[in-house]
Amino acid sequence: MAQVVGTLAGPLPDLERVLGRVRGPQPGPTVIGVGGLHGNEPAGVLALVRVLEELGRRAGEVSGEFVGLAGNRAALAEGRRYLGRDLNRSWTPAGLAAAGEAGVNGTSEDPEQVEFHSALTEIMLEARGPVYLLDLHTTSGPGEPFSTVMDSLRSRKFALGIPVPLIVGLGELVEGTLLGYMAKLGVPGMVFEGGKHDDPSSVDASEAGIWLALAQAGIIAGDAFPEVRESRDRLSTETKDLPRALELKYRHPISEGEGFKMLPGFRSFQRVGEAEILARDRMGPVRAPWGGRLLMPLYQAQGEDGFFLIKEFHPSWLRVSEFLRRAQVDRIVHWLPGIRRESEGRGMVVNRRMARWFALEILHLLGYRKEVDQGDRLVVLKQVE
Numbered sequence: 076m077a078q079v080v081g082t083l084a085g086p087l088p089d090l091e092r093v094l095g096r097v098r099g100p101q102p103g104p105t106v107i108g109v110g111g112l113h114g115n116e117p118a119g120v121l122a123l124v125r126v127l128e129e130l131g132r133r134a135g136e137v138s139g140e141f142v143g144l145a146g147n148r149a150a151l152a153e154g155r156r157y158l159g160r161d162l163n164r165s166w167t168p169a170g171l172a173a174a175g176e177a178g179v180n181g182t183s184e185d186p187e188q189v190e191f192h193s194a195l196t197e198i199m200l201e202a203r204g205p206v207y208l209l210d211l212h213t214t215s216g217p218g219e220p221f222s223t224v225m226d227s228l229r230s231r232k233f234a235l236g237i238p239v240p241l242i243v244g245l246g247e248l249v250e251g252t253l254l255g256y257m258a259k260l261g262v263p264g265m266v267f268e269g270g271k272h273d274d275p276s277s278v279d280a281s282e283a284g285i286w287l288a289l290a291q292a293g294i295i296a297g298d299a300f301p302e303v304r305e306s307r308d309r310l311s312t313e314t315k316d317l318p319r320a321l322e323l324k325y326r327h328p329i330s331e332g333e334g335f336k337m338l339p340g341f342r343s344f345q346r347v348g349e350a351e352i353l354a355r356d357r358m359g360p361v362r363a364p365w366g367g368r369l370l371m372p373l374y375q376a377q378g379e380d381g382f383f384l385i386k387e388f389h390p391s392w393l394r395v396s397e398f399l400r401r402a403q404v405d406r407i408v409h410w411l412p413g414i415r416r417e418s419e420g421r422g423m424v425v426n427r428r429m430a431r432w433f434a435l436e437i438l439h440l441l442g443y444r445k446e447v448d449q450g451d452r453l454v455v456l457k458q459v460e
């Protein structure tokens with residue numbers, strides 16, 4: 076087990092890539108916990124270390140393996156989101172190849188990504204069962220913990236083991252995430268957002284998320300570890316007034332030089348009205364395009380997402396969608412006007428001029444997500460279930 080010196084209040088220097096691993100005597104699933112893919116988010120690292128230490132004392136009761144990985148070590152050492160580029164935005168085959176070519180001559184994130192990737196590959200090769208990804212993050216603004224998934228059935232099931240709001244639709248709005256990369260490899264996973272970066276309760280919430288994820292994956296028996304029940308109580312109490320299922324509907328992208336500044340006082344899950352002023356930039360006020368709930372208002376200098384808007388949906392839709400996917404209704408969805416199968420591959424092409432407005436909603440229910448958006452022509456791709 077690596078010694079971690081540092082607190083939430085300051086940077087975390089000299090981290091080992093592998094924070095620790097607990098391999099049980101019995102084979103079983105592998106959960107890969109990642110903390111600090113963003114260097115100003117140390118809470119996940121601290122929570123991983125807590126659980127690794129406790130679980131290490133009871134390794135005999137573990138079936139499978141739990142590994143904790145540090146994300147952007149160079150940025151964690153400086154307490155910044157990233158030094159050269161965001162380490163959670165280039166997890167694509169092209170991004171990985173570029174990082175490998177750049178090596179030590181590129182930004183410090185290039186060797187970080189290469190090294191992280193080889194640690195990841197090694198763990199997956201040594202796995203004795205299914206692999207799950209638990210990617211721990213925190214936010215610059217305040218708000219309750221939540222989870223997000225790439226919306227495969229297995230990812231959903233994994234995430235629903237943690238009683239916090241589940242947000243789907245992330246993959247369509249944010250490209251190149253580690254979560255998306257692993258989903259394409261068929262590895263179910265979730266991002267767990269523990270709360271505000273510097274709030275000590277974010278470490279506690281992240282720790283609770285880890286215990287519940289380990290139980291949900293089947294690495295530990297929920298009734299043998301009191302931490303599992305305590306974690307469930309803690310998180311359900313903290314999020315009891317929030318909807319169980321929501322969809323990301325809108326992202327406000329920002330770029331350097333725009334002078335984006337969120338107005339003070341907003342928090343995740345807060346309701347905002349249509350046209351409400353949320354922020355200001357060089358062009359003037361930035362308004363909510365419609366009424367809904369706010370997610371992740373940006374209160375830090377680095378980042379490309381000003382804020383997100385989310386809409387709740389009834390959790391029974393998750394069951395409807397599971398039924399439709401299991402029944403493989405997508406085999407006939409191209410009978411709908413304006414939808415045809417791609418000549419090769421797993422995709423569908425939607426002609427927006429012909430397709431009814433609900434075509435994309437139906438495809439979402441069936442497990443398809445937007446891949447290429449060319450205005451009138453939209454290509455959607457089936458998630459690996």
Ligand SMILES: [Zn+2]
Binds near residue numbers: 112113116212213
């Ligand atoms: Zn983050």
